[in-house]
Amino acid sequence: MRRWFAPGALAALLAVAAAGALILPRSDEPTTGERADALARELRCPDCQGLSVADSPTQSALEIRRQIDELLASGASPDEVRAHFVERYGDWILLAPASPVLWAVPFLALGLGASVLLAWLLRARRRAGPASARPDDDVRRRLHEEAEALDA
């Protein structure tokens, strides 16, 4: 009986641990602090040049960070926190463009530029191709003379 006690206890322990891992909620959800950090990285520091609230130590950045913490603690969602600052500063306060269409603009510009370049290159090649293959009048005349000389 005693022989089976240790392996049995170990098996029971493993079973409880496995059940716990399956039943208990996993902590993938970001903590309030992590959500506040993410929001601070998304918001522009109002009195800086191109810095986020997370990257700046100015009084405005610190106050915005304090308000983010306060809003999240009061139960506001990240969207509601963003809206809180957009209501005061407009979309300017968001470092990333609010409209997903704007993300496509650089790619559209790149595509347009590449198309124009490609069209120009193809056109130049088409124009250069026949011009180099066509013998000029002098060569044509000499070929004609040589052919006649061979015939004679």
Add this chain to the structure above:
Amino acid sequence: MTLRRLRWLLVPLLVVPLAWLLFTGFGRDPREVASPLIGGPAPEWSLATLDGGTLSSDDLAGRPYIVNFWASWCIPQCVDEHPVLANAYERYGDELAIVGVLYQDRPADAEAFLARYGDAGYPHLIDEGGWLAIEYGITGPPETFFVGADGIVRDKQFGPLTEALMAERLGAILTAASR
């Protein structure tokens, strides 16, 4: 359409917007953004004043008022517009309230500024931590908001006020008779 024609179309399509960006965009302060507060109710506040009292936005209810964010270190812009605000305060008296708000400034420095450039007598709020500046969406002084007697934000001045700009902006909150 042939490629040759398309090429001439590309010139205005690319050059004109780029030239427009260069001439308009780069000459502007990137922080000069249109305030979303215009047309909506002004933020409510209750703060300590430089003279030791307390002032609340409720105390200004029923009167048009100006909220001017300034700092003693904001030179020369805040120095330049200081007499413009003082003149308006003197000229309109009780018809118009003016409130200064210290932006990231020490009260002692603000007092020294007023002693040097003149204290017109209107109150100045001590915005400890900069809460009110965030409420108004301030990016840097001087910035001035014009609030109507109905408590609605009617206009905003980014940068220093001149007499001409003050007259223009006041048109949004004062009746024709009082102007």
